[in-house]
Amino acid sequence: MDGVATFETVLLLLAAVVALHALALKLRLPPSAALLVGGGGLAFIPGIPQVSFDPELALVLFLPPLLFEGAYYTAFGRFRRHLPGIIGLAVGAVVFTTVIVAEVAHMLLPELPWAACFALGAIVSPPDAVSARAVLQHVTLPRRLQALLEGESLLNDATGLTLFRFAVAAAVSGTFSGGAAVGSFAMLAFGGAAVGWVVGRLGVFAVKLLRDQTLIVTTTLLLAWTAYLAGEALHVSGVIATVAAGLVFGWHQHVVMPARVRIQGSAVWRTAVFALEALVFILIGFQLRAIVDRAGGLQEVVSTMSGPVLCVLAAILVARFLWVFGSEGVLTALRKLGLKVARPLGPAQATVMAWTGMRGVVTLAAALTLPAAFPGRDFLQITAFAAILVTVILQGGTLGLLIRLVKPRDTDPPPQVSLPEAEAAVAHAKLAAAEARAYDADGQLIHPQLLDQLRGRARATDRYAAEPDGFMDGIQSHFEVLLAAIAAGRAELIRLHREGRIEDEVLHDLERDLDLEEVGILFQRGAQVDLR
Template sequence: MSAGSKYELLILLLMATIVLELIARRLHLPPAAALIVGGLALAFIPGVPSIDIDPEMVMLIFLPPLLMSSAYFTVWRDFRENFVEIASLALGAVVFTTLSVGIVFHYLLPELPWAVGFALGAIVSPPDAVAAGAVLEKIRLPSRVSALLEGESLVNDASGLVLLRFAVAAALTGSFSLPEAIGAFTWVTSGGVVLGLLVGWIGLWVIRRLRDGELIITATLLLAATSYIAAERLHCSGVLSTVTTGLILGFHQHEMFSAATRVQAQAFWKALVFLLESLLFISIGLSVRGVFERIGGFRQGADELIVPVTAVVATVILARFVWLLGTASLKRLLVFCGHPQKESTSLATTTIISWAGMRGVVTLTGALSLPAQMPGKDIVLIAAFAVIIVTVLVQGSTLAPLAKCLKVGADEERLLQANEAAAWKRVAEAQYKAIQTFSPGLDGREKHPRLLEQYRHRAQVAAQYEADRETHETIKSDHFKAVLESLQAGRAEILRMHRAGEIHDRVMRDLEHELDLQEIAAENRL
């Protein structure tokens, strides 16, 4: 395929992502599911070229910015408080799923070495940060559940990739060393975290000396690539290194970035993540055709592999349920025996976490990175693709209805509303006190009487809203609807003056930007 043809294909895929995104919103489906289905449909249209995904390209180009974005917007407090349970999922569940898949795979295909089944298990065991983020962004879950799922998907790749490395080596050489595996895992994880800390702190030092928002955003993008590539060169976990760097930048962004830079950064990362995720998920669907062509066509592959592939998919889903139900039962047993526990996990919450194990980019790249001489490679590829498609399409599409049916998060939503009301009251009081201090002049008169009255009114309304939210909810809604109407009128007048040649283009942009910020603030309060 020529360079021009590749570019035309890229434009076609971007156009397809917009259409599929609109379809997903209309049908209330996760965009990832619609993109994979769309890619599958495109793959079997005559004339559409088969796509062979380069796993190295995906890891180097796509994965670092996606991991940086996920870590950057991670709530550090929730991540830290739930780290023990995150580690249980990221290590325990991954190992348990790998062993379960390996045993089932070997039972159904005993002619293949044990190590092949364990390699497949390592590939499909870690839920993916990209897939989880793409699904969780569209639904409301309790903060603890979201913290567990997002935290797990950020750090579990290290265990999965280490297991895969040794399973492949065992399949090719027939030997395995447990001490060597433990040592490698220790180096991969600890080295990745230490290097991520180092890159993160150096990045903070550099960013503090930058003043331009565009330069700061570019620096954060470069830090993602630098952290990942440096770790991989040292044979550490590029995933953990990038995640650690992202956590550091995200934690310090509030005091380090200006308001304008934060607005720019959020817009940039949102658009970048949308493009990268869309291209990855639609490419997963498109690449299926090439895999089936290698094994002799769809019909032959389906006839020969339907039983083992179905068994692998079922094992991946059930193993996660078994692990989570087992750990939840153990926690209850410890509580019964008098061991203090911070919080017990309900059956509904356990079910949601179990059902949210979507696989994606890491599973795809792990499967594609298998050496050509590895026995059973094509079967492993088909099984890995099946796990991605089923978990994203089925689990991702039904996660929101299941959470609603189980009423997961209803109580926390009310608590969040109460916390938000109290926070707005404290903010309004602090602003009012600052204006009271700043406004009086030397002669005793107020320099900013209207500003003082405005902040006094805000503090009074915030206090009333905290005391009786239901009564003031309608008042608040009407107020900000009126604000939006006034902003639209102002925007229309600015546009009229600009088109009439009464104001310069730069003046128009400055005024429009100010109205945009006011509109964002008003829409967030509705």
Template sequence: MHPAETLELVLAMLGAVLVLHWLAERLRWPPSAALLIGGGALAFIPGVPLITLDPELVLVLFLPPLLVDGAWHTELVRFRRHLAGILSLAVGAVIFSTLVVAAVAHWLMPTLPWAACAALGAIVSPPDAVSARAVLQRVQLPRRLQALLEGESLLNDATGLVIFRFAVAATMGAGFQAGEVLGRFVLLVLGGVAIGLAVGALWVVIGRRLRNELLLIVMTVLVGWVAYLSGEALGVSGVVAAVTAGLVLGWQQHVIFSAAVRLRGTSFWQVLVFLLEASVFILIGISLRDILTRAGGLEAVAGELALPLLAIVLTLTLARFAWIFASDAVVALLRRMGIGREPPIGPACATVMGWAGMRGVVTLAAALTLPADFPQRDFMLLAAFGVILVTVLVQGSTLGLLIRWTGLRRTAEDEPPMDMTAAERAMMQAQLFAVERLARDEAGNLVHPQLLRRYTARATAGESFTGSDEERTAAIASHFDVIIGAVAAGREELVRLHRTHQIDNETLRSLELDLDLEELGAESAKA
């Protein structure tokens, strides 16, 4: 394909992303489902070239920044608190699902070597971080359940990829022992953690000294790729390295970033993540044509492989439910014996957790890396795509309905000790104390009375709103509506002055930034 045609195809794909995302919002579908279906439909449009994904490029291009983004927003305290449950899902559930799928695959195809069956299990077993994030950000779950699912999605790729590589090597004649796999897995994980911590620490050191805002934002964006590629180059888990670096960034960014860097960087990062996530799903859909071509066409798939594919999907789903409910039963038993502090999550949470096992880019990329002469390679490619299709379209689309049906909601136990109102009051009091100290000269004379009045009014503003919670909320909303309206009037006047050549671009942009920050503050306070 000519480079210009490649560029045209990429631009067309981005245009399709916008249209499909807008359509998903209108139809109240998960965007991932609409992009997957749309990508599959686009692949069969006459004249669209056959697209073959490079699996290594897909993993390196998309996975590191998306893993860092997930880790960036992970609450580290809850992650550490629920680490045992997260590891049960990210390691135990993946290994168990791999074994169950391998057994069913060998039953369906007795001539398929056990190692190849294990490779298939490792391909389809780990839920995907991108798919999980695309769905979880649209629903509200109890914080413990959300922490478990988010933590699982960050770590389980490492488990699946390690098992997959050993299983492929064994199938191709290398051979391995269980003890070797366990030792290698521990080494890969610990090495990945070390690399991630080193890259994160280097980012902290440089970030404290770097004064150029754009360079700091660019450096932050590159951290995920640096950690991932460094880990892979040194023979450890690049996935764990990227996740660890992301956790460091998320924890330290509050003290490293200035307000300007945080505003600009967050905006840029949100656009980048949106484009990467959307591109992943539409590329998976577009790859359907290539996969069907390898398997001999849609008729061959429907006639010969439909039942085996359905069996793999059902097995994978049931295996996840079996592990989660069995693990919760063990937790309950240990709790009765006085062992362990965490209570069981209960049937409702276990049901939602079992259903929240969407697969995505890692599953497809792993399947595409299978050697050309690997036994039943075409079937495994179809199984990977079928699992992605079913879990994203069926589970991802109905997860919200299941949450409402089970009645899951955040309770008082899910909330932090201090609510937002109390935290805001404490913040404003700290600001007022600082102004009272800083607004005076060395002799103690007040030299900035306007600032003191302003911060005193802010710190005591909440006391002027009386009545019930609903009345206070309405009064506060009305208060900030006035501010937002005043900002709009000020912006309109600035534009008028600029259009009549009374102020230049620099003046417009400087004053407009002040208005933008004031509007953002008012909208945030109103929300």
């Protein structure tokens, strides 16, 4: 396929992404499942060009920005507080699932070498960050559960990819050392964290030096690939390096990044992440045709592989339930013995945790990198695709229903300062700063209207903090008037432009001011405005 044909195919895929995503929203289906199924269906249409991608390129292209963006917006305080539980899932659950899947695969297919069985387990064991965020952004979860799932999705790819590389090396060389594997994983993890910290700090330094907002936003995009490629070049975990860089940069961006850059950057990142996530799922769907053809056709796959594949899928689901509820049992027993290392999640949250385990791009990319002569290659690739298809559609499609059924409650202690109280504190800080600057050297008040406005705002936030529900009921009409006034101003601005009475530059400048004013009001009103 030449360059022009490749570009035309990418445009076709983007058009399919828009159509399938819009259809999924209309039918209230998970967009990731619609894209996955739609991509698989499109791949079998006669005349549609076969789309393939280099799996190593796919990891480098898609994984770093999605991991970086997820880490950038991670609630770092909760991430740090629940790090032991996150590591338990990202390392313990992945290793446990790998072992269970390997045992089941070897029992079903004794002719398959143990190294190949462990490679299969490593391929299908890590829940995918892309799949997880695609599903979690459409549901509401308790804070601790959200932190555990987000943290797991950021770190477990490193575990799965490390296990996979050791298993492939063992299958090729015929030797394996458990002690060497543990030591190597520790070096990869700590080395990746160190590289990511350095890249994150360099990003913060660069933002301080740069003045142009477009250059700053571009730099944030480059940080993701810089961290990943630097980690891989230094033979440590590029995944952990990317996550660490995102956490460091996300922690400091509130201080070093101007507000206008944050708004522009959020819009850029949101569009980029949407496009990358959507392309990942539709490309995964497109790989179905090539994988099935290599395995001998659909009839051959169904007749010879369906039984073992279904057993492996069952093992994946059962292994996660065993790990989650086994961990619950251990925590409960420790608390009864007086060791309050952590609170159990409880049956409702544990059920939701056990049901979240969607696989995605890392699983497919790892499967596609298997050498041509690798034992059981066709079976491993078919199983990998089936794991993605079943977990995204079955688990991702029913997660919302499960949450509504079990109703997990947020058992974390409430924050020391609530949102209304924090807003009141900010308003009083603004008022104090304005009062200190509202008078000239002779004590003459020179900004009376501004001072009255900020005092009114402080009084309003005090009432809001005292009685949030009652205050918001009364303030909604106030916001509606402001929004109507902005709409009228925008209509007048457009009328003047259409009549040729103002230049385009005037239109853009004043429209930007109205847009920022409207976004601020929508945030205050509590509307679901997401600039990410």
